[in-house]
Amino acid sequence: MVERQHIPVMLNEAVEGLAVRAGGSYLDGTFGRGGHARVVLSRLGADGRLLVMDRDPQAIATAQAAFAGDPRVSIRHANFSTLAEWDETAAGLDGVLLDLGVSSPQLDEASRGFSFLADAPLDMRMDPTQGESAADFLAHADEREIADVLWLYGEERFSRKIARAIVERRKEAPITRTGELAALVERLIGRREPGKHPATRTFQALRIRVNGELGALERGLEAALERLKPGGRLSVISFHSLEDRMVKQFIRDHSGRVQGSRRGPPVAAAPARLAAVGKAQFPSEAEQAANPRARSAVLRVAEKLA
Numbered sequence: 001m002v003e004r005q006h007i008p009v010m011l012n013e014a015v016e017g018l019a020v021r022a023g024g025s026y027l028d029g030t031f032g033r034g035g036h037a038r039v040v041l042s043r044l045g046a047d048g049r050l051l052v053m054d055r056d057p058q059a060i061a062t063a064q065a066a067f068a069g070d071p072r073v074s075i076r077h078a079n080f081s082t083l084a085e086w087d088e089t090a091a092g093l094d095g096v097l098l099d100l101g102v103s104s105p106q107l108d109e110a111s112r113g114f115s116f117l118a119d120a121p122l123d124m125r126m127d128p129t130q131g132e133s134a135a136d137f138l139a140h141a142d143e144r145e146i147a148d149v150l151w152l153y154g155e156e157r158f159s160r161k162i163a164r165a166i167v168e169r170r171k172e173a174p175i176t177r178t179g180e181l182a183a184l185v186e187r188l189i190g191r192r193e194p195g196k197h198p199a200t201r202t203f204q205a206l207r208i209r210v211n212g213e214l215g216a217l218e219r220g221l222e223a224a225l226e227r228l229k230p231g232g233r234l235s236v237i238s239f240h241s242l243e244d245r246m247v248k249q250f251i252r253d254h255s256g257r258v259q260g261s262r263r264g265p266p267v268a269a270a271p272a273r274l275a276a277v278g279k280a281q282f283p284s285e286a287e288q289a290a291n292p293r294a295r296s297a298v299l300r301v302a303e304k305l306a
C-alpha cells in the first residue's frame with residue numbers, strides 16, 4: 001500500500017509557539033512523519049539542536065532517513081514520557097513540541113490494526129515491539145473494565161452493552177480482528193451518528209487504553225517542565241478533550257495562581273514555573289476544510305519561568 005502523507009496540523013501556529021532561536025535546542029516528542037520537525041530544523045543555524053522522539057519504529061526510520069548526516073539532529077526511539085532520561089536533554093531545552101495521538105500512516109496501514117475500515121489483526125500499538133495489543137486486552141479484561149474504557153476514553157454511551165457483547169463473544173472465540181470488532185459494534189448499536197462509523201468511539205477508546213496515552217502525557221509534561229530552560233516553550237496539540245483538559249490543568253497548576261475555594265481562605269500555591277502564552281488556539285476554517293483530522297485539534301503554548 002502506498003503510504004498516505006501525514007498533513008501536519010496547526011503547523012505554523014505550533015512552531016511559532018516554540019519561538020525558535022537559531023542556536024536553540026528543541027525536542028519534538030512526536031516526530032510522526034516530521035512535518036513540524038522539518039520546519040523547526042529549517043529555522044536552526046549551525047549551532048542549533050533538534051532532538052526527535054517517537055514510540056513508533058516506522059516514524060523513527062523516517063527520521064533517520066530524513067536527517068542522516070545532519071550533526072544538529074539526534075533521534076531516539078522512545079516514549080516522550082522518558083525524555084528527561086535521555087542524556088541529550090540534560091543540558092536543557094529551549095522548546096518541547098508534542099503533537100499528540102496517531103499519524104495518518106498509522107491509521108492507513110491496515111496491518112497496524114488501528115482502523116475499523118480494513119480487516120486486520122486487532123493490534124493498535126504505536127510501538128508494536130512492546131506491551132499488549134488491543135486483542136490481548138479484550139481477551140483478559142473483565143466486562144466492567146472494558147465498559148469503563150469505552151465510556152471514559154470514547155464517551156461511548158453504549159459502553160456497557162458493547163462490553164457485555166464482547167465478553168459473550170469471547171466465550172466462543174477471542175476477538176482478534178478489527179473487522180470482527182467493527183461488525184460486532186455495528187450490529188449492536190447500528191448507525192446512529194451521521195458521517196461516523198459506529199465503531200469510531202470503541203476504536204478510539206481502545207487505542208488510548210492500549211497505548212497508555214494519558215499516563216504518557218502526564219509524565220511527558222512533567223519531564224518537559226523539568227528539562228525546559230527558563231524562557232523555554234512548551235507547545236502541545238491535543239485531539240481529545242481529556243488530553244486538552246490535562247494540558248490546560250497542567251499549565252494552570254504550575255502557573256502559581258493563588259488557590260482555594262471561594263468560601264475558604266486562599267492557599268498560596270507553589271511558586272509559578274510556567275505561564276500560558278495566549279489562549280487556546282484552534283485550526284482555521286480553511287485548515288479544517290482541507291484536513292478533517294485537524295477538526296478536533298487544540299493548541300496550547302506555555303513558557304517556563306525563571
Ligand SMILES: C[S@@+](CC[C@H](N)C(=O)[O-])C[C@H]1O[C@@H](n2cnc3c(N)ncnc32)[C@H](O)[C@@H]1O
Nearest residue numbers: 008030032033034035036054055056079080216
Ligand atoms: C499526530 S502524529 C505527529 C505528526 C507529526 N507532528 C508530523 O507533522 O508528521 C503523532 C505521533 O506521535 C507518536 N506518539 C504518540 N504518543 C507518543 C508518546 N507517548 N511517545 C512518543 N511518541 C508518541 C505517534 O507514534 C505518532 O507518530
